[in-house]
Amino acid sequence: MFLEAPRLIPFLLAPLLLIGGCGKPDPVSTSQKSRVMAKSGVVWGRDLANSLGLQEWELCSELGGYDCIGEAHRITLGGVEPTVLGIDKPLPNASASAPIAVDRVAISACSQRFIKDQAGSPVIFGPVLKTDNVAARKEVSESLIRRILARDPEKAEVEGLLDLYQTLTPLSKNLVRDWSVGACVVVATSTESLFY
Numbered sequence: 001m002f003l004e005a006p007r008l009i010p011f012l013l014a015p016l017l018l019i020g021g022c023g024k025p026d027p028v029s030t031s032q033k034s035r036v037m038a039k040s041g042v043v044w045g046r047d048l049a050n051s052l053g054l055q056e057w058e059l060c061s062e063l064g065g066y067d068c069i070g071e072a073h074r075i076t077l078g079g080v081e082p083t084v085l086g087i088d089k090p091l092p093n094a095s096a097s098a099p100i101a102v103d104r105v106a107i108s109a110c111s112q113r114f115i116k117d118q119a120g121s122p123v124i125f126g127p128v129l130k131t132d133n134v135a136a137r138k139e140v141s142e143s144l145i146r147r148i149l150a151r152d153p154e155k156a157e158v159e160g161l162l163d164l165y166q167t168l169t170p171l172s173k174n175l176v177r178d179w180s181v182g183a184c185v186v187v188a189t190s191t192e193s194l195f196y
Contacts, residue, residue, distance in 0.1 A: 019188065036195040045105065048188055051147040052113045053123040102189055110184035114177060125180045132176050137162055141183060148187045 038049070049056045119124040124143050127136035141161040147154035161183045165175070172178040187193065 036191075038195055044102075044194060048106070048109055048148070048191070052109055052184075054109060054112060054116075058109075058112055102194065103185070106185045106188040107181065110181045110188060113184065114180050124184070128176050128180055134162065137179065137183075138166060140180065144170075144184055144187045148184075149190070150193050 018083070021026055042129060045056055048054075113123065114125055117123055118129060122129060124147065125140055127139040130136065138158060141158045142153050144161070145151070145157055164186065165179045168178050168182060
């Protein structure tokens with residue numbers, strides 16, 4: 001598949017995305033309700049599938065046959081299962097394995113999108129598959145943010161994703177794939193993607 005480094009990317013790059021690189025943080029808007037709500041796995045999965053141009057069942061599969069969101073990680077990702085397990089209310093707090101489940105789904109989904117783009121008509125990663133250069137990576141970064149977060153990207157966010165390429169350069173044997181999947185995972189697992 002690809003190097004383990006992309007699993008660390010959300011933790012390494014999160015401070016850059018949150019504060020816009022180095023220096024003084026950008027002003028933050030205050031919520032009118034002073035709270036954020038975590039998206040359930042079903043809602044996040046649907047959003048992720050739509051933004052990556054995948055079917056929901058394509059996002060992730062455990063052991064080759066269990067849908068990650070609907071079955072394998074259903075309760076972990078905030079779902080319920082009243083019929084078999086008798087769990088008719090979501091867990092009051094996120095479980096310790098929730099970040100692992102989120103990473104698992106995001107890595108699988110982003111990898112699927114890259115494989116599909118490489119094999120046929122590209123949806124997101126076409127520019128870097130055609131020519132791997134800064135302009136192509138910038139176009140892909142902007143596309144990822146627009147598609148997954150449904151808004152225009154900020155300059156610091158794009159720069160953070162572009163910096164990821166330099167971070168992966170000494171670690172990767174397939175830099176285009178690792179950067180593409182890693183950048184996608186960073187955006188897909190961002191607080192803005194997981195909460196509303």
